Structures are given as structure tokens and as C-alpha cells.
Amino acid sequence: MHSLKRLWAWFDDITGTSKALGPPLTHPVPEAKKSRWFYVLGSATLAAFLVQVVTGIALSSSYVPSSGQAYESLHFITGENLGRILRGMHYYGSNAMIILIGLHAIRVYLMAAYKYPRQVNWLSGVVLLLGTLLMAFTGQILRWDQGGFWTAVVGAEQAGRAPLIGNWLGHFILAGATPGGATLSRFFAAHVFFIPAVLFTFIAVHLYLVLHNGISEPPKAGRPVVVRTYKHWYHSLMEREGVPFWPDAAWRDLFFGCVVVLVIFILAVTLGPPEIGKPPDPTIIQASPRPDWEFLWYFALLSLIPHWSENFVMVAVPAIFIVFLIALPLVGGKGERSPLRRPWSIVLVIFLVGGIGYYWHQGVLAPWSPRMDAPPLPESVVGVSSGPIAVGAKVFYDKGCEFCHLVSGYGGIRGPDLSDAGDRLTRAEMVTRIFSGATNMPSYSNNLTSDDLNALLDFLQSRHRAYKYKISPPPGAVSQVVR
């Protein structure tokens, strides 16, 4: 024991370790009484990031970043017990990092900790936030199954809406005229080298600035930040009331960080990694690309906005979001910090979180997607096995009506539920709707023989409320609707 101490004294003497680490570890931080647990979100994000670094390095040692072989190598990794756990940890680690960095940003925004002198703390955090989102996007593509492949295509198409350089940018993202051998290598390089390098750099900047400017004190209504006096005031506050970061505050960071890591591990072991879909074969048309949950709300947003506004929403909304994040500390760098004196900040956060929640829910339901795997209506729903109504039910299925219209629990939910169409619409009204179509319904005027049309109308006229409520579809049929 004594010799260990001597060894440490010798090492410390020639390296200056305690001189370098001592002051940062014990620098005074605000006690933050009631809000002290809000201060652990940033360090917990870092903990999740470290999980990503370690599991990512381990995964990259077996992952083959080749468009032709990545899929097989992922199956190999998942087949290994530890590989399965590592993939799971990398997935739940990314989820944790996104949730935590989002909560951290909201906390800092509500407490206005971005104000003088911490503007660049915030700006470096903006880079980290955007970098994290890019990691999630590129990471989903590295899961080079059908979903990953089409995510790359959809990403390129969205970039294509950018003014002037759209076409060039779209093909640049695909690394060629068509997605192919070069595509995955490009996303691999971005996910494993380029974006992590940016993240490491800006984490260093972010942490340096946290030390340089000190951790912000909890805001108090009626105590605005005055640029001329703030630094002096903050230093005297720390002298009076500050507590050493280690151990008084850091134990909470350590505790919460450990909880985060433990939760990631438990989820990985119990739930396992996300399923690997069909191979990334562009000729398998049977594909329903969906982004992972963190972008599902955006996928829904693009479905539900008016069509004319698309170019604007796809390009301008992300741009406005980024400009807002950058302008925030530069424009609002002083004054009141308390959310009680900045009610708009609360409104904005509720609006943002509520909006994302709403669109996320819509994205889960995806009511706009035709249910092309809906089964034909069974006889129990149609009511008869032959005759014009039965023929009409077949037309209803064959012509794709059922993919978008629900009948007694079968089918899609894009258009109105037609379970009781016979009670609501006359034959003539039905013909008008079928022939003219609508924004979200094709016109069938050149697409139905008169026999087909008559049978279809017979079938639709036979749909009454009685059917809608009497017949309960089997569980399998319902799951067709809400996937």
C-alpha cells in the first residue's frame, strides 16, 4: 500500500495529474437545491455517448461496410450471443442519447442557461444535438436491410428538394447515379469517422466551456443577467454558496449515468436489438419503408401537410429550426432567465413536445398508408357467398378500394369507413364519388366496367349499420389496420 502511494506520488510529480485534474474536479458549482437533479441530463447524455463509442467500436470489428455483405455480417453479429447484446446496447444507447440530449436542451432552454456568458456553450451544444440526430439517421442506414436501403433513398429524395443543388445533393448522398456499392461505404464513413470526430471535438469544447464559465445557477424571477456585472456576481456567489463539483454534485451525475447504462444493458438483454428486415435488394418491391421512432413524427408530418407546402416544409422547416437554435443565444443573450418571466419559452416547449407527440402517434398509425396486405372480405362480412353483392365485394378488393377504406374492421383507414355506406349515400352519390375521385382518392371513371360498377354499388348499398356493429372481425384482421 505504501509503495503504491509512493508510485503515485512519483507519477503525479512527473505528470502533474492531480494539478491538472484537481481544479476541474473540485471547482465550485451552485448547490441548485430543488432543481439539482435537472443538472444530470448533460452528463447522462455523455454516458450514453460513451456506451455508443465502446459498443460501436466492438460492432465495427465484425461489421463489413460493403453494400453486398453488410447484411450478412449483421446476421452473423446478431447470431453471436454477445453480438446480439452489443447491437441491442448500441440501439438503446442511441435511443437514450437522443432522449437525454433532447431533455438536456429543453432544460437549458427553459432555464435560459444559454445567456451571457454561456452563448458558445449553447452553440457547441447545437452542433452536438444535430450531430446526434445525424448519427441516428446514418445508423439506421447501416442496419443495411430493406429499411436501411430505402432510408438512404428517401433521405436523398428529401435532400433533392433543396433549391438549386437538390439533384446534385441527392446523388451525392447516394454516392452515385443509383444506390449501389459506394452508398453504404459513404454512410459508414460518416457514421464511424466523420460525425464522431465532430462530436468528440465539440464535446471537448462543450466541457471546456462548462468549466470556463462555471455551471449556471438556477434562475430566479426578477434576477436578470446583466452583462456588466454577471461574472463578478457569479464568482462571489460561488465563493459564498458554491459546493465542490466532486463529490457534492458529481455523485448525482455518476449515479444517474450508471442508471442510464444499466437500463440500456437491461433493455438490450431483454428486448434484444431491432429486427433485421429483408435484404437490401432494390428489386424486392414489397417494401414499406418506415423511419425508426425518433424520425417517425417527421415521416408523419410529411404525410399530413398540404401537398403544395411540401418543398417549403422539407427544406425551410429544418433550416428555420437550426437558425432559431443559433440565433437564440446571440439575440437573447441577457435579461431574465426564469421561465416564469419567459412564458413564451414554456409555450414553445409544450407546442414542440405536443406536436412531436401528436405526429409521432400519427406515424405509428400511418392512416395515409394503403393497407396493401389487407385480406379480401370474408363471407361473414359480405353476408352472401354469391350474387351481385359478393361480386361487388370482390371488385371492392380487386380495385384496391379496401386498401384505403374500412369495412367492418377490414381494410385501410385512409378514406372514410364504408361499413355503413348504404345508410349514408345514395347510389348516385356513390357514382359521383367513385368517378370524380378526390385529392387522396383516384378517379375510377375509366377503370370500371359497367358490370363491375353495378356490382360494386350493390355491395356498397348493402353496407348498413347493423353490419358495422354486429360483426366483430377476427383479431388478425384488426391487426391489419393498426400495425
Add this chain to the structure above:
Amino acid sequence: MANDISDNRFDDALIQAPDPHDKQRRAFLTKVGVAAAGVAAAFVTVPAIAFLLGLRKSPSSWRSLGHMDDFKIGETVEVTFTDPSPLPWSGVTAKTAAWLRRKNENEFVAFAIYCTHLGCPVRWIPTANLFMCPCHGGVFYGDGTVASGPPPQPLSTYPVRINQGLVEIQTSPVPITTG
């Protein structure tokens, strides 16, 4: 430049320089050093970035899809073909699919599978005579024009020709719908 950082050691040295000539010389050498580092950085970054940008090529070639008698008039079927000069490690991603429609005795049209909304693969529903997109519900008529939903323009097409009884398709870049 260096005067901005008043508590910098190097700056002190500059201030304490024995004579103004020395100070000038040091300032000059600083500039030379920065310029040299800039040139070295360019030697590293220019080839790297140029390589990254240069990977984007769009060659094209004609690929045979089969004999024209294999396709029935009025039918739309999936055809697959290989990209021009695929990389050896492209694997399944070297393939491309298209929807080929034989309009009449001598006319074929090949639609890209990429929905013009956001690029998801559209499916041909033969009984309904419609292309449907699983992502955001875009629908196209049999001739590729928009029937309903968000797509802003008709399905794009590939050039098709008949060469000695064989239907041939010209490989083309993925159509990117621009704003």
C-alpha cells in the same frame, strides 16, 4: 493579431523583443508559418474532398429485358436489370427494378419504381390498374400520371427500345424530384 491576447507568453516575448526589426521579423515568420500550414492542409484536404465528390458518376448502358413476345399487350410487369459497371462488392444492390408496360404491338414504356414523392417503391396492383406507394399513400394511374396523394409529378420513365426483337432498357440515375 497577437496583441489581442495580452496575457500570452509569446506576446510578452514580442513586446520584449530587443528591437523593432526583430518584432517585424517574427511577425513575418508567423505569416510564413501560417501560409505553409495552409498549403500543407490543402495538399491533404483537396484530394480527399475531390475523391469524395468524384465518386458520383452516371454512366449508362442498354440492358436487355427479354424477348418482346414475353410481354403481353396491356400488361405491366416488374423487370430487373443490373446497373452499369457495378462495383464488385455491390451485391444485391447492383440490381434495379422497373415496371415495364407493353402499350401495344411496338410500344413499351418503363416506369421507375421510385415514387416521385419521397422515393419509396411503388407497387403495381394489376386488378386495380393503379400504382400505389406504401409510404405516404401516393397513387398513380397505369400510364404513370398522378391519381391521388402527395406525389408532385408523374412516375419517371426509362428509355426503352426494341432491338432485334429484344426489349432493351437504358440504365438511368435514380430520379430525384427537385423542389
